[in-house]
Amino acid sequence: MKFDVSKLKELNELDFEQIAIWPNEVRIVVAAFVAILVGALSYYMLISPKLPIKDAAELKEQELKLQFEAKYRIAANLDAYEAQLKQIREDFSSMLKSLPTSNETPGLLDDITYVGTASGLTFELLNWQQEVPKEFYTELPIEMEVSGGYHNFGEFVAKVADLPRIVTLHDFEIKRQPNGLSLKLQAKTYRSESASELEGDEK
DSSP: OOOOGGGGGGGGGOOGGGGGGSOHHHHHHHHHHHHHHHHHHHIIIIIGGGHHHHHHHHHHHHHHHHHHHHHHHHHHTHHHHHHHHHHHHHHHHHHHHTSOOTTTHHHHHHHHHHHHHHTTOEEEEEEEOOOEEOSSSEEEEEEEEEEEOHHHHHHHHHHHHTSSSOEEEEEEEEEEETTEEEEEEEEEEEEOOOHHHHHHHHO
């Protein structure tokens, strides 16, 4: 069928009640226009309002996918996590057992005195200070003052670090005295629960 463009000039003169006798060219153009208009109205009235819902659904799908992947990785490595947690608990229990119990605390003070005198130091002051309770242990500060030389101080610190029980040294203050040097410091040791209580907790 040949499309006669000149027939389109008759659009303004057409009677909608006589559609059946319209030229084919006019009917094609009108049908195309109506199809475009219906498509546009359908998009804006039916599809467009649902686009935010679609975007939200896609976003939720992505979020759920990420959650699934994270949980899958955790599940895949669960045995490794459990083994790591067991090792951490064992290390923590071992660390607690390295702390002196109530019965061992006086003996630890003797050890500190021994390594000090063995290092050539003279104790001028050695007093327990007030205990500081913590969650899993109790902190036991010791006020200490010794006299000697730099070499003696260094040897003493090294020997304290080698003690089987945990002792930390803090707040060093060295002063020159007429007969040598004076070292004032605070030592901290830590008291744990009794060994039997620790074993009971592990069970």
